Amino acid sequence: MTTQTEARPATAWKDMAVGDAIPPLTTPPISRTTLALFAGGSGDHNPIHVDLDVAKAAGMNDVFAHGMLSMAYLARMLTDWAPQTALRAFSTRFVAITQIHDAITCTGTVVEKLERDGERLVRLDVQTANAAGEVKLSGQALVALP
Numbered sequence: 001m002t003t004q005t006e007a008r009p010a011t012a013w014k015d016m017a018v019g020d021a022i023p024p025l026t027t028p029p030i031s032r033t034t035l036a037l038f039a040g041g042s043g044d045h046n047p048i049h050v051d052l053d054v055a056k057a058a059g060m061n062d063v064f065a066h067g068m069l070s071m072a073y074l075a076r077m078l079t080d081w082a083p084q085t086a087l088r089a090f091s092t093r094f095v096a097i098t099q100i101h102d103a104i105t106c107t108g109t110v111v112e113k114l115e116r117d118g119e120r121l122v123r124l125d126v127q128t129a130n131a132a133g134e135v136k137l138s139g140q141a142l143v144a145l146p
Contacts, residue, residue, distance in 0.1 A: 010082035013145035013146065016110055016113060018110050018112065020109070020110045021107065021110075022110075024107045030100055031101070032050070032063070034069070049063055062099070074090075078108065088143065090140075090141045091140055095135050095138055102136075103130065104129070107128075109126075120144065122143050125139075126138070126140065
């Protein structure tokens with residue numbers, strides 16, 4: 001698992017531009033221990049994520065990561081950059097299976113700056129990808145900035 005860090009101060013809204021990237025987050029390779037800990041912490045005990053026999057019976061070569069684990073990594077990237085209280089919206093689409101042993105890199109890019117209800121916001125395209133560059137999750141986040 002990645003280490004816990006305090007949120008870095010988000011860049012001020014006035015200094016952000018469409019196309020700017022926020023600091024990425026790269027995880028260590030996902031291990032069986034990671035999957036077991038996530039299953040316990042999330043309450044998602046679907047055996048296809050932790051039991052090799054079940055995964056093989058379903059036609060998979062091995063167990064694979066929970067989609068919500070990758071979404072949690074994206075959320076960590078966002079909250080490492082801006083306080084959790086600044087997050088206004090966050091959604092993802094599951095694109096492909098994240099395999100065991102994949103190291104995941106989370107990225108976010110500003111696609112829009114806007115003001116709404118007195119807040120200055122940035123809309124980010126966010127995604128996870130493995131070391132080969134294969135996208136696993138894609139989505140958007142809306143973050144209020146100072």
